[in-house]
Amino acid sequence: MKLNKVLNQDVIALDLDGETKQEVIEQLLDTLVRTGKVSNRETALQDLLEREKKMSTGIQHGVAIPHAKTKAVKGLAACIGIHREGVDFDALDGEPSRIFVMTLSPVDRTGPHVQFLAEISMVLKSQQIRDQIVSSTDADAVLRLFGVQKERS
Numbered sequence: 275m276k277l278n279k280v281l282n283q284d285v286i287a288l289d290l291d292g293e294t295k296q297e298v299i300e301q302l303l304d305t306l307v308r309t310g311k312v313s314n315r316e317t318a319l320q321d322l323l324e325r326e327k328k329m330s331t332g333i334q335h336g337v338a339i340p341h342a343k344t345k346a347v348k349g350l351a352a353c354i355g356i357h358r359e360g361v362d363f364d365a366l367d368g369e370p371s372r373i374f375v376m377t378l379s380p381v382d383r384t385g386p387h388v389q390f391l392a393e394i395s396m397v398l399k400s401q402q403i404r405d406q407i408v409s410s411t412d413a414d415a416v417l418r419l420f421g422v423q424k425e426r427s
Contacts, residue, residue, distance in 0.1 A: 277393055278422045284309050285353035286413035290374065295326065295363050299340050302355050302376040311351040311378075318346035318378055332363030336408070337398050338371035339391065343381045350386040352377045354416060356408055372408050373398065397421065 287305045292298040299322050306312045321342040325331070332338040353376050360370025375394050379387040397403055397420050410416045417423075 277390070277420055278417075280350055280352045280390060281354065281417060281420060281422050283413040283417070286416050287353060287355035288410065288413065288416070290355045290357040290361075292357070292361065295332075295361065296323065298338075298355070298357060298361050298363070298371075298374060299323065299326070299376070302340065302353055302374055305353045305355065306351050306376065306378065309351070309353075311349070312346050313348075314346040318342070318344045321346070322376075322378075330364035330366075332365030332371050334365055334367040334369065335398070335401070335404060336360060336365075336369055336372040337375070337404065338363040338365065338373070339375045339377070339394070341377040341379075341387070341391075343387075344378050345381055347378045347380055350377065350379050350383075350390060352390060354407075354420070356410065356416070358408065373404060394420070 290301050292301050307315050312318050321344040325342040331340045355374040357372050360372040363371035407419050
């Protein structure tokens, strides 16, 4: 899967400021809602929060990957958010999460979601890249770190 099919400037949230897990999830979801890829915000939010109740999507090294399968999308939708100070996301290592990658996928499709997460994980395993993502001040810089090239007009 090519990340540029899913990621663009419209889905990069550079200045998340939510103070709780739910506030951050809602800010990320609102980023996706603005793109028009989410047909029902409340359904998507309920699905995200239900998934989060099963097991936290805060992984480690300051990264969280909130995700859900939902009827509110027709295809894979994803966004990236940065919270400069970090938020307690019940991460496995107990550290606050600063980089968030939200994915929503249709209930009946698995492949694209898994491929996307595999590619994102390859990028996020580097401490140097994670540090550069958190210190990025523009969406293009974040996209370049994920290997997404700007479309030529």
